[in-house]
Amino acid sequence: MTTDSSGKSSEATDSGERLPLAAVPWVTRAMACVLLKLRDKACRRNGTINRRLINIIDFKSPPTRKPDVKGISSSDVTIDPSRKLWFRLFTPTASTTASSSSLPLIVYFHGGGFATMSAASRPYDAFCRRLASELSAIVASVEYRLSPEHRFPSQYEDGFDALRFVAENSATLLPENADLSRCFLAGDSAGGNLAHHVVVRVAQSKLEGVKIRGLIAFQPFFGGTEQTESEIRNKKAPLLNVALADWFWRAFLPEGADRDHGAANVSGPNAVDISVLAEFPATMVIAGGMDPLHDWQVKYYEWLKRSGKEAELVYYPNMVHGFYGFPELLDATQLLSKVKDFVTRRSLNQMSE
Numbered sequence: 001m002t003t004d005s006s007g008k009s010s011e012a013t014d015s016g017e018r019l020p021l022a023a024v025p026w027v028t029r030a031m032a033c034v035l036l037k038l039r040d041k042a043c044r045r046n047g048t049i050n051r052r053l054i055n056i057i058d059f060k061s062p063p064t065r066k067p068d069v070k071g072i073s074s075s076d077v078t079i080d081p082s083r084k085l086w087f088r089l090f091t092p093t094a095s096t097t098a099s100s101s102s103l104p105l106i107v108y109f110h111g112g113g114f115a116t117m118s119a120a121s122r123p124y125d126a127f128c129r130r131l132a133s134e135l136s137a138i139v140a141s142v143e144y145r146l147s148p149e150h151r152f153p154s155q156y157e158d159g160f161d162a163l164r165f166v167a168e169n170s171a172t173l174l175p176e177n178a179d180l181s182r183c184f185l186a187g188d189s190a191g192g193n194l195a196h197h198v199v200v201r202v203a204q205s206k207l208e209g210v211k212i213r214g215l216i217a218f219q220p221f222f223g224g225t226e227q228t229e230s231e232i233r234n235k236k237a238p239l240l241n242v243a244l245a246d247w248f249w250r251a252f253l254p255e256g257a258d259r260d261h262g263a264a265n266v267s268g269p270n271a272v273d274i275s276v277l278a279e280f281p282a283t284m285v286i287a288g289g290m291d292p293l294h295d296w297q298v299k300y301y302e303w304l305k306r307s308g309k310e311a312e313l314v315y316y317p318n319m320v321h322g323f324y325g326f327p328e329l330l331d332a333t334q335l336l337s338k339v340k341d342f343v344t345r346r347s348l349n350q351m352s353e
């Protein structure tokens, strides 16, 4: 199934770059612009990262026990203090959901090129709250180790261990109405890549206590040695440009590895053959036409189909990388209703099994 947000004008005016974010207040855009410039500066040419600068520009939100206006409360749960592994749990309170109904669990991985951002970063705290509220779901947003201090496969290990920890300790950690037979893995950008690789590990290892019903990959971060057409077209796109994506891969992949490593070139010959993995769930892939990673996301979708997996592509021709983080955008709102629909359909599917 291919969907696009038709009805929106795609006429390119001036630079064509500002257009997709026109509905975002200028203060937000100006602020983002400054922060992104500083982020580029913090990612040093010699491959190290200026953590002090990154932490200054990465505003954090504390967890809130008291429910917010949408009825979502949050708390932080430690998994392994030795590697600072934890997750932020977002819970819809009883007054906002039918008290007898069970809620699906969404395990979420934030983006940031594997090297930046946190489950506590303001945009991610806000986005996960929104997911919990709009989807009536319990959301566990995982804080994993970052590169270049911790390279591949640290992030995948942390992701898998976090999921296993939740599965093994659900009775004490999660609210009573959490339904682990309706678990979804989701993530955006590098988090979408991470969610994919965790799903592969789950399908290989037959993790007990949790049933993965679907994978939701918001503009996942994949790559390869070949340059794609969308990388050329959107080389200097806002929010994620090709130079920064290159930097993120160098910081993440093992020293000396090239971009055809199975972690990046996910549909290439070095990738895991998922056609033999019966447990690989239905996947929703979200792509934007103005994202340099667009072609990789479409390739990923096509590879899932070729491997005999259920997959849906949700395509927004005018959207840039990370557009879902701007609730002012109509496409971002529409996307959440599509995600909700996916979660509902996959849940019904379970009941008829």
Ligand SMILES: *[C@@H]1O[C@H](CO)[C@@H](O)[C@H](O)[C@H]1NC(C)=O
Pocket: 044, 046, 048
């Ligand atoms: C990289 O550059 C920074 C700042 O210029 C410097 O402090 C650091 O020691 C350098 N690291 C390496 C491994 O070259």
Ligand SMILES: *[C@@H]1O[C@H](CO)[C@@H](O)[C@H](O)[C@H]1NC(C)=O
Pocket: 223, 224, 225, 226, 227, 260, 265, 267, 268, 269, 270
């Ligand atoms: C993916 O990897 C293979 C080699 O492992 C390479 O032949 C292919 O060109 C890569 N795809 C892209 C688009 O870079």
